[in-house]
Amino acid sequence: KAGVTQTPRYLIKTRGQQVTLSCSPISGHRSVSWYQQTPGQGLQFLFEYFSETQRNKGNFPGRFSGRQFSNSRSEMNVSTLELGDSALYLCASSLGAGRETQYFGPGTRLLVL
């Protein structure tokens, strides 16, 4: 089975712009979660989508949003980018029952200038 894929792998944006990141889960997985990794804060949970609905949400401002499509692919969007949004954004997928292992993609490295 193919693993979790994320596109693009690298991205450079300037402050004030917006960005959309994409995640394709492992085939058959219905849950997609997003995490942000920064040197200062470590790995932090952004949100989780299951069956096109947001099921869990972390403590991030409303500039961070996401959605999930009927094929379980997910996108996350960050509007009005700030320098502090520079991070590795990781997507993880799981079957969706809520008690199983999450498998991570390679991440998208976002640099905000």
Add this chain to the structure above:
Amino acid sequence: DQQVKQNSPSLSVQEGRISILNCDYTNSMFDYFLWYKKYPAEGPTFLISISSIKDKNEDGRFTVFLNKSAKHLSLHIVPSQPGDSAVYFCAARVEYGNKLVFGAGTILRVKS
């Protein structure tokens, strides 16, 4: 509020010896714990997990021990290999949902 703590930022071990990575947590609602290994510029790779109803789980060279009363878990790698050199993250999940809370990570260096 750091609910999952990995107090050792780094650990250096000789090849063939045991590596022990530790993790402490504060939230008694955590019911499932996982260990991930991460190389730079890659996503975390799942290693091993343990449910809160167990105290030990083994998978090959990897064993995770859970002490619920102490709110402590540890990952043992025996024997350690140079390819094990990476950052190891402990993660915990609350009873409902897929939100994982991660520790800060421990850098493991296995010297040959």
